[in-house]
Amino acid sequence: MAENIIIIGGGPCGLEAAKTLRDLGYAPIILEKKQELGGHLRKWDRLFPEGVQAKQVLKELTSGLKGIEWHTSVDIETIEKSRKGYTVTLSTGVSYNSPALLLTNGFKLFPAEKKEEYGYGIYDKVITNADLEQYFAKGKDNVIKKPKTIGFVHCVGSRDEKVGNRQCSKVCCATAVKQACEMKELFPDATIYSFYMDLRLFGRNYEDMYLTAQKKYGIRYIRGRVSEVSEDIDGSLIVKAEDTLLCKPLRLKIDLLVLMTGIVPENSSASLAQQLNIELGEDGFYKPKDTILEPCMAENNGLFMAGACTGPKTIPETLSEARAAAVQIHNYLNKSWISGIL
Amino acid sequence: MDFGYSLSKSSTMKIENLENSKFKALAKLEPDATKCIGCGCCTASCSAGVFADMSLRQILLSLQRDCQDKYLPMLQNCMLCGKCMLVCPRGINTRHLILSICKIYGIEQ
């Protein structure tokens, strides 16, 4: 009978790893906290750089799960390490054994309301990137009604020690560029401003996206972080920032402000780390055995991790890591059997 | 009454109902006007910059924010030598951009 491998987290990473493990002859078990598989991908409409439908990617990932066991709405009670591997016990009392454990519990979007001065949850017309994706997917929103001026704020909850995240979230710049272009498509008469500190568009074709945003869509990039947002008497927003390239403070009146919330560790990471004795980085993400040579392996034997639980990643990066982790688990088990550990 | 002090003018650029028509006309005349990434190569290599203030980057940005009055006089120093065109990483046609600005905008005396 095929060996069970427990995967904690049923997002793109967990799903892809499960498929690879199944193809390698294992019987993966996905444990997902949420009611449905797919993770954050469920909340997204289109993916940069080409604007592929997230739905399609999700469909691809969640289909063909034959030979994979998965459980959603799962609450893990304990995880125990034994000589034979790991035992995961759920709150329902059910427990699973596995010679190796793969953590793919992903990330959490920075809660925008923590950046109080931007007034998310207080001012009507402040929304987040995730809200905007929902709008793109559904096509309607209570707040978005023919905005004339739209602002995008990069680095909300990223590169900001005051809210406890010094790190760059890596994917928000590209998302902001993508979303700004999409908004301009929807509202061609709108003027769109993007407030950035540095534009960190690192991937292939991302610079083309940026160029298109400037040239085709006329998105106006303002180098400067938004310092505060307030509501005006007519309900529009007043945004204060400095145009650091002109060395002048500016005050902008806008109809819609989109906060590009960053990527922070998932809540469960800390407790899982404690139970499994994994070291966390200063940023709260798992620390792998070696950031360059062994990014998918924990210090402890038989414990693997992949995807955004070890830091912000794009979807293709996550999927590659998922496959890599699966192969590493396979190699690890083969080696262990040969040496008779298991 | 003279108090010996008075209200000072705000340095804040207020971007509300921005006067955009001129910039739109500029972008139509020279589409490269929207392509600047603010790297400053044009300013750094400027031949006229050796002798006087000249920053195409700042001028272009000020046009986008409609606060060009202070910046436009710099344009008058340009010798149109075209070095900025060669160093621009975005390949902006800076000479035509400068000529187009000179066509569309004016300097208040």
Next chain:
Amino acid sequence: MRERFLVGFDPFVLPFLCGMVFVLAYCLFYLVRILAQLSAEDRKKFFKSLLLPSNALKNIRDMFLDCLIHVKLWKRNPNLGYMHSSIAFGWFMLIVIGHIETFMYVPGKAGLFYYPIFFRYFMEVDNQELKGSLLFFLMDFFLLIVLSGILLAMIKRIWRRFFGMRRTTRLSITDHIGLYSLWAIFPLRWIAEGFTAGVAGGSFMTIPINMLLKNFMSNPENFNIAWWLYSIALGTFMFALPFSRYMHIPAEILLIPMKRAGLKVYHPRKGFALAQIYTCPSCGVCIDACPMSANKQNCKDTTVYLVRQLKRNNARRMNAMSNKCLMCGKCQEVCQIGLQSYDIRMNIRERARYNIQLKHNYLASYNPDIKQAKVLYYAGCMSSLTPVIGRSIKKLLSIAKVDYTQMDEGGGICCGRPLILAGKKAEAQAMIAKNTEIIKASGASILLVSCAICYRVFKNEYKLSGIRVMHYTEYFNELIKKGKLPITKGNVRYAYHDPCDLGRGCGIYDEPREALSFVGGLAHAEKERAMSVCCGGSIGSLTLNHEDRKPIVEASISNMLYSNPDYIVTACPLCQKTFSMYSPVEVLDFAQALCNGLQEKDVN
């Protein structure tokens, strides 16, 4: 021969007659207008030149060779040359012989425009004579020549390559009318003369037609529909002529003496320029020649279309087309009529209006401290972005032990050419004055320039009496020939690119080649010297953007790679920088290539 009709008139001549009168009136009006538009000084110059006997002879020779024989086209492509000269010269001869006949037989009718043209309708043969049949033969012979030309013209519409042309001009509506009526004139004439050949006489072309017709009708000579059609075709052509490319036929007669008088273009569509505009035959040679045509969509901005827009006075298009041009001068070089497109475009640019005027107030306070030396080196703005040029030049100068100093170390005043190219001649004068002051104060006897763009302006616009302005290709060639530079010939092959401003602009083709031949072999480019292709980076173009230039640069590079050189060598920092972006082989500056040929011991 004697007249068939005593009245000597038939209504069918009216279409022709009206057309003829219209054309003559139109041409006369524009002749007066063009002359009136000239400045008094130019007008005087023109008439003076016209009256000079040596000039008159030259003018007549040029008119014969250019207007009738189309010598330049023969040089370009014999098929194209034959096509043009057969029609032009053949038609001319038909007219001339027609007049001779009229003078010979009915001198009284010689004053009527239509008589020589429709001679074969109005006359009949009374007795055979040798003189007459020779004329009959000549008339039919030239008709045959013309018809062969027309046939070629038709072929040209579908098979351009046969005439060595890749692209030809898209014709306007009036061009089409003129073209089809021109095509129709001679076959109709052939048929019409065939109808009357029985009574009016004819030769090997018309007699067979007449014999053929006699099989169907008894008296074809009384059937004048063919003459009507012939006259209508002529009339249509005449009416279309002033509004079509065929205006070049009369206009060239004016342009030839005007050019000889040495007039200058002072307005894009007045006076001398207007004469040129009318003379443009829309042949489209400039389309293939234009480096911008590497990108198909630029073809519509070439000189031939500029001329069309100038005729229409379409200001928006005129400006756009003139601003787009690279100002490489190639179209002027290949132009059959020598249309001064460079000057016309400069005139358009100079007329552009700007709200912000460039001032350059800082020039007054700039007083560089320049060491006294024999040679004053001016690197130019662009050279600071290609430091290899300056370094190589300084190395060569110090090896040759030249007493030199640099004029613009750490940044100097621009030479002024970029301003001139942008149509800002007055502003450029300030630069020219300042640089002149600096150069004169330096006490140098040679001004050494390493940028072709600067060189052209130093040479043509500066007044530096007593100071030799030398491009570094000239100067180093001289040094080599004097044995001052110890260089050896290597095994590498260089393809030398003629920068537009240096080659076509200043006529320097041989010096750089000669100098390079001392350090290596020369690989020919597909088109070189006066025919060389602009690198595509020219600051002459105001509106071509980076991405628009790419196909132009690539086409120019492929021209340079024609015979697989090891290096492309150029003598202009802008060409070097432009080529380097896309060239698969290394692009060297001229001085760099010379340095490569330096003997080992001197390098150290």
Next chain:
Amino acid sequence: MIKEGKVKIWSDYQKEIPDDHWFYVRSCIRQNFFPAAEVTFLKILREELGKDIYETPRHTTCGGIAYHLECIPQETQMTIIARQFALMTEAGYENYTCSCVTSFGLYSETLETWHEMPEVEAKIRENLWKSCRMEFKVPKYLAHTSDLFYKFRNDISAKAKYRLVNKETGEPLKVVEHIGCHYAKMFPSKGVGGAEYPYVLAGMAESWGGNIIDYPERRHCCGYGFRQYHVKANRGYSLSNSYKKFESMEPYHPDMIITNCPGCHYFMDRWQYVIAEQTRKTYGQNGYGIPVFTYEEVAGLTLGYNPWDLGLQTHQVAVEPLLDKIGIEYNASEKYLGTGGKLICTPEFPMSIKCC
């Protein structure tokens, strides 16, 4: 505006404020310009709420103005504060409350510094011993006096005779609350409601019947800024900042401004006159200004105290239109009477702004 969002933030920023037994220190500015405010504070706490609050004439300035003007070094300023703490320790109190927001900021800063760098605290103890032969305990609780009124806002409301509503229409008054910068901007967790949406005054205003207006420049400084005002060359800048605030609140037609900081109170009140002189512009209705109050004055008014006992005659901007609006009874002829019922003097009234 989503109220729940603010409520959520307010609930995140609540601080522990002890119920009773306070050692009290006054504010330099208020003692001089609005002395009745502090008197009212003590009166309400002691008489209306029955709390134990102790003050000693031996206490001095906290050194804040001199410190922020860079006239004295931090070490000196900390030693002055240490002396105040020593007075508290001597008196046997552990809860320290100060009337001034500048002081509150400085106390917080000092305590935080000592917390992070115990060696500094040791040095200051040594300084204090050498200079005054005194010793101190660090206070257990530090509160600004507005925190106390915030805590007892509902008790005050229960005893109130008037509410902050328009007596004609029954509509709540439109209240601008202005929090001193040093109250929470330096240490958001030390202020009720945090720094972005402070609740300390908003809570009082709501409890007493008013309606807070949230205008764009709500967060902006009143303009005092120590060096901006005290150096005359910068004074125009100080004025400009207040002007910015008034311009921003103007469209909302506020009825009154409540502040919790001596400087803010003073400048928002006085600058209205200067702005009126320079620009002919007034922000209240019918040529009046917008009256500016301290929270004690507002509490006193709602409790039905005589406006002239609250020192409202010392305000630049006339308060009478507001008193009329609420329906508070007052005797206009008593406005400038001294304690003995004798007319002290009637001030000269400006032309640019109506002052009754």
